[in-house]
Amino acid sequence: MNDQLTLMTIVLGIIHSGIRLATPYLYAAIGETFSQRSGVLNLGVEGVMLMGSFFGFYAVYQTGNPWLGLLAALVVGLLMGLIMGVVSITLKAEQGISGIGMYMFGLGLSSLLFKTMVGSVEGVEGFSELRFCVTDTLCLADVPILGDIFFNHSIVTYGAFALVPLAWWILNKTTWGLKVRAAGQNPEAVDSLGVNVDAVRYVSVMVGSALAGVAGASLSISLLGIFQENMTNGMGFTAVALVYFGSWRPYGVLVGALLFSGVNALQLWVQVLKLNIPSDVAVMLPYLLTIVALALPFRRSMQPAALTKPFERGEN
Amino acid sequence: MTPDAKLLPSGLPRIESMEMRGIVKKFPGVLACDHVNFDVKAGEIHALLGENGAGKSTLMKILYGLYHPEEGEIILNGLPVEINSPTDSLNHGIGMIHQHFMLVDTLTVAENVALGLKSTREPRMDLDVVSARIRELAVKYGLKVDPNALVSKLAVGERQRVEIVKALYRGAALLVLDEPTAVLTPQEVEELFHIFRQMAADGHALIFISHKLDEIFALTDRVTVLRDGKAVGSTLTSQINKAGLAAMMVGREVSLSRERPDVTVGKVRLSLKGINAFNADGQQILKEINLEVRSGEIVGVAGISGNGQRPLAETVAGLQPVASGTVELDGQLVTGLPPARMFKAGLSYIPEERMHDGVVKDFSVAENLILQDHIHAPFSKGIFLDFKFIAKHAQRLIQAFNVKTPSRETLVKNLSGGNIQKLILARELARGPRVLIAAQPTRGVDIGATEYIHAQLLKGRAEGLATLLISEDLDEVKAMSDRIAVLFEGRIMGIVTSDEVSTEQLGLMMAGEAAAV
Numbered sequence A: 001m002n003d004q005l006t007l008m009t010i011v012l013g014i015i016h017s018g019i020r021l022a023t024p025y026l027y028a029a030i031g032e033t034f035s036q037r038s039g040v041l042n043l044g045v046e047g048v049m050l051m052g053s054f055f056g057f058y059a060v061y062q063t064g065n066p067w068l069g070l071l072a073a074l075v076v077g078l079l080m081g082l083i084m085g086v087v088s089i090t091l092k093a094e095q096g097i098s099g100i101g102m103y104m105f106g107l108g109l110s111s112l113l114f115k116t117m118v119g120s121v122e123g124v125e126g127f128s129e130l131r132f133c134v135t136d137t138l139c140l141a142d143v144p145i146l147g148d149i150f151f152n153h154s155i156v157t158y159g160a161f162a163l164v165p166l167a168w169w170i171l172n173k174t175t176w177g178l179k180v181r182a183a184g185q186n187p188e189a190v191d192s193l194g195v196n197v198d199a200v201r202y203v204s205v206m207v208g209s210a211l212a213g214v215a216g217a218s219l220s221i222s223l224l225g226i227f228q229e230n231m232t233n234g235m236g237f238t239a240v241a242l243v244y245f246g247s248w249r250p251y252g253v254l255v256g257a258l259l260f261s262g263v264n265a266l267q268l269w270v271q272v273l274k275l276n277i278p279s280d281v282a283v284m285l286p287y288l289l290t291i292v293a294l295a296l297p298f299r300r301s302m303q304p305a306a307l308t309k310p311f312e313r314g315e316n
Numbered sequence B: 001m002t003p004d005a006k007l008l009p010s011g012l013p014r015i016e017s018m019e020m021r022g023i024v025k026k027f028p029g030v031l032a033c034d035h036v037n038f039d040v041k042a043g044e045i046h047a048l049l050g051e052n053g054a055g056k057s058t059l060m061k062i063l064y065g066l067y068h069p070e071e072g073e074i075i076l077n078g079l080p081v082e083i084n085s086p087t088d089s090l091n092h093g094i095g096m097i098h099q100h101f102m103l104v105d106t107l108t109v110a111e112n113v114a115l116g117l118k119s120t121r122e123p124r125m126d127l128d129v130v131s132a133r134i135r136e137l138a139v140k141y142g143l144k145v146d147p148n149a150l151v152s153k154l155a156v157g158e159r160q161r162v163e164i165v166k167a168l169y170r171g172a173a174l175l176v177l178d179e180p181t182a183v184l185t186p187q188e189v190e191e192l193f194h195i196f197r198q199m200a201a202d203g204h205a206l207i208f209i210s211h212k213l214d215e216i217f218a219l220t221d222r223v224t225v226l227r228d229g230k231a232v233g234s235t236l237t238s239q240i241n242k243a244g245l246a247a248m249m250v251g252r253e254v255s256l257s258r259e260r261p262d263v264t265v266g267k268v269r270l271s272l273k274g275i276n277a278f279n280a281d282g283q284q285i286l287k288e289i290n291l292e293v294r295s296g297e298i299v300g301v302a303g304i305s306g307n308g309q310r311p312l313a314e315t316v317a318g319l320q321p322v323a324s325g326t327v328e329l330d331g332q333l334v335t336g337l338p339p340a341r342m343f344k345a346g347l348s349y350i351p352e353e354r355m356h357d358g359v360v361k362d363f364s365v366a367e368n369l370i371l372q373d374h375i376h377a378p379f380s381k382g383i384f385l386d387f388k389f390i391a392k393h394a395q396r397l398i399q400a401f402n403v404k405t406p407s408r409e410t411l412v413k414n415l416s417g418g419n420i421q422k423l424i425l426a427r428e429l430a431r432g433p434r435v436l437i438a439a440q441p442t443r444g445v446d447i448g449a450t451e452y453i454h455a456q457l458l459k460g461r462a463e464g465l466a467t468l469l470i471s472e473d474l475d476e477v478k479a480m481s482d483r484i485a486v487l488f489e490g491r492i493m494g495i496v497t498s499d500e501v502s503t504e505q506l507g508l509m510m511a512g513e514a515a516a517v
């Protein structure tokens, strides 16, 4: 009896934290999907996340208002996207390298600002779980099993999941999405129809980067309520990998994000339960999964043909 | 005149006249347009003719706003206009069909048409509305297009129709057609001409570029000839003949007929026996192919495009896996070997898709001339390239084959289409091959260069080269080949002696309706 209960708790725990942990991956990877569909590989997601994470945290730390934190992260993301745009679209720099530059910049600056403006690890009261209470004592979150899985998350997590159908709709059903898809595939054709390729790419990169900022903030002001140096610890790079994993499609990215955060949650429990698996192996698990998934050959054919290629009219 | 006389059937205003005056455009090392004057009127089809690299596409890209001229002005309906980008030209009612397709492969036909247009229900797309309009246009002009088809699944002829629908959809009071027929079959060309004539009758102004003189005479009212960036003459099409036009274009007499001198045929250099091959979808694309080409012989391959020409060429080049059968090059069994081994066995290959398969666009002319042979002497010493020799080699071939390029270091993507073709030919022939596969070697190539390429093929023949010439141009196949193999649905319908077969007979065989006589 007791054994069964524990098993149940563990499985529930894994599902619940799997959904929670998917939050930052979803924001970052859906954002990167826009960027890449328009033809720009933004490898700087990790750096943008760190900046978003810090500024989100700092705004809440100063004002106590989590919404201001979210806004701060969004704006910082937007600005970093603008920089990435100038470097990779206007100046036509090599995208992989400029992305790495953005990462180093974000990592360094967020650490520096944290040390000078905060100093030590402090907690903040960010977004809390919604719990969906009908009365003071009756909450949907308390419904057995389902409650914990579906009704016990913060608004930020729900936002991440709502983003998936929204992104799908924008990409596939709007005139804007059509321009984004075309710009990543054949920018010359787009240009020949009087559409400004650079403008399409700027907006896509900036939206993507703003979402990466939010992804960072989701860690610091929703999931954890703290900021630490380098707290994203590779999540941004994983998000880029998830875009490939999901074949540049929002629902594919969703599957990848859930799979990844699920394995991640499992890995945490493996450590918590002190199972007889070296913890290093457990930590490696999700990354191994990513590498295997990326090696599947059929995904590559879905890659936007003009990804990483700056657009230039033949004239110059 | 009533005011509605000034409108097109689409309700958009006509462009009564368009004039380009004193256009000058320079590229590094080239004066692409040198004070060019050009004009077109509503209801008229005006041909723009000129050798490869004469500046035709450049002039039209200036009109369309893709390039910016150093000097000169554009006058629409009597008023000077600024055209800085395609947005401007589209707003003025100017449309352009480019020399290379401007389609997004991964999108549907309707999506390609809708791209960049305002929808009736922003921000959502209105593909149903777009599709309905496409179908209307399709009926009006007798164009076969399926709005829901994915562009990547379409054949070249269908793609060209999509380009035309794109232009018609936007109104295109003035439509520029930059070599729209280069990749089409004669039947498809006839269909297109029907549309163009109807458009002109409706009051559109059309500018038509082609290297095929027959097409100029069949379609256009007026013709202007460009040479080395200068407009050297302009006349009513009815007042000039082919020879006169050719001479105006090249600046000398051009021989339009081909003489095949007698050559003694030698031993078998290329032999295909019982070849069967399948594509990725499992469809059989080559069926029981048996074919021999001897030293000193040109064997033509005729057929409507898509009937197995490309797989046939690629089988010999080692790019197409075969299910059964054997390929022999110069007596060596080479079935299934990679291209490098084929080249080593004495093969040269001029691929049909020159931009994609024939050159590395971002490499220089000199580098493209040593793509296969850079790894061994005389182009390299040990692990190092011998740049001095490579430069000398490039210089020699540029001169010998008359490739028009500012320098040997120019990137190939900046050459005109016909000069890229000459470059490939130069590379392949200079390798001293024993077997040559030439797929569409004169497609998009001007008449002067065509004459030159044909002369080179005949010279190779005289020197004992075995040539397989794949072409959709029946006149070319008939004039150049000793024997002709006709392909239909991946099968050889028959092999005939070219001097004994009529064009009609060939046509029937190509349609799969008659076997060899």
Ligand SMILES: Nc1ncnc2c1ncn2[C@@H]1O[C@H](COP(=O)(O)OP(=O)(O)OP(=O)(O)O)[C@@H](O)[C@H]1O
Pocket (backbone or CB within 6 Å): A314, A315, A316, B027, B028, B030, B032, B050, B051, B052, B053, B054, B055, B056, B057, B058, B059, B099, B404, B405, B414, B415, B416, B417, B418, B419, B444, B446
């Ligand atoms: N983007 C470019 N950069 C540099 N040089 C160019 C560029 N575009 C064209 N040129 C050069 O300008 C000249 C005119 O080229 P253009 O493409 O207009 O020729 P064309 O008459 O259309 O020839 P074709 O019949 O082969 O298409 C050529 O010498 C070409 O090499």
Ligand SMILES: [Mg+2]
Pocket (backbone or CB within 6 Å): B056, B057, B058, B099, B178, B416, B417
């Ligand atoms: Mg041209």
